[in-house]
Amino acid sequence: MKESVRMVKEAIVDLDLDNIQGLIKKALDEGVDPWNIIKEGMGEGMTVVGERFESGEYFLADLILAGEVMKEGMAVLDEKIDKKDAGKKGTVVLATVKGDIHDIGKNIVGIMLAASDYSVVDLGVDVSEDKIVAAVRDAKAPALGLSILLTTMIGSIKDTVDALAEAGLRDKVKIVIGGACTSEKLAKEMGVDAYGEDAVKAVKVFQDVLSA
Numbered sequence: 779m780k781e782s783v784r785m786v787k788e789a790i791v792d793l794d795l796d797n798i799q800g801l802i803k804k805a806l807d808e809g810v811d812p813w814n815i816i817k818e819g820m821g822e823g824m825t826v827v828g829e830r831f832e833s834g835e836y837f838l839a840d841l842i843l844a845g846e847v848m849k850e851g852m853a854v855l856d857e858k859i860d861k862k863d864a865g866k867k868g869t870v871v872l873a874t875v876k877g878d879i880h881d882i883g884k885n886i887v888g889i890m891l892a893a894s895d896y897s898v899v900d901l902g903v904d905v906s907e908d909k910i911v912a913a914v915r916d917a918k919a920p921a922l923g924l925s926i927l928l929t930t931m932i933g934s935i936k937d938t939v940d941a942l943a944e945a946g947l948r949d950k951v952k953i954v955i956g957g958a959c960t961s962e963k964l965a966k967e968m969g970v971d972a973y974g975e976d977a978v979k980a981v982k983v984f985q986d987v988l989s990a
């Protein structure tokens with residue numbers, strides 16, 4: 779790993795809100811690809827944060843701060859990503875499901891989709907199935923991405939699928955799920971169209987389901 783990327787990772791692990799933007803700008807100035815900064819720097823840093831939370835070294839307040847540090851960093855990267863053709867490939871509605879407020883991964887997926895010429899309607903976190911149905915209908919979106927990290931909220935996926943079916947929209951929209959507690963197996967069980975493991979794979983998965 780490049781030294782500048784390693785320093786970005788360390789800033790995430792150390793919850794260093796003051797220096798994250800400067801360190802990312804430094805890595806970009808050195809010509810590091812934004813996606814490498816996201817995946818190897820920020821993503822791996824968040825993995826360590828998660829491990830420290832699990833081992834009891836970090837507390838909930840630390841996780842909240844980690845979320846802020848990620849947001850500060852993503853703001854710099856978001857500016858660097860070329861979105862001039864956003865919308866050319868259609869609209870994707872994105873949401874974190876009802877009961878779940880994790881949004882760091884969803885936001886990264888949104889940036890990657892916008893950079894890959896999709897128009898993104900991001901509904902935010904803890905989004906009810908009714909709001910999702912309305913957004914899919916209003917935007918005439920051919921695709922929906924649901925983010926979910928909490929095992930206890932898996933039922934919200936099914937609720938959303940059922941609500942779309944009830945509104946007569948299920949056969950008009952491809953649904954892709956992603957987030958730490960999701961899998962290919964879960965996608966099958968929930969009756970959605972696909973599962974995306976990370977933000978790069980997400981782009982490919984949306985492309986595949988939309989051309990199927």
Ligand code: B12
Nearest residue numbers: 828841845879880881882883923925929956957974976977
């Ligand atoms: C940061 C964090 C928080 C922050 C969230 C801040 C924010 N703004 O998002 C805060 C502090 C708010 C938080 C709260 C809680 N958290 Co929390 N949190 C985490 C942590 C450490 C990191 C998550 C993260 O951002 N990862 C980095 C991103 C980049 O990765 P990612 O989300 O996986 O996203 C990537 C892929 O999954 C994929 N992806 C994501 N979404 C989508 C969507 C689509 C469509 C596609 C295709 C792909 C895709 O692409 C992304 C980029 O590559 C995880 C630990 C972990 N290992 O995941 C726990 C974790 C998810 N939290 C957990 C828990 C239990 C909670 C709380 C219940 C704690 C509590 N006791 O209150 C609350 C829940 C509140 C709620 N109602 O949602 C558990 C969940 C356990 C489980 N399986 O259910 C975890 C796993 C920690 C643990 N091991 O205990 N948390």
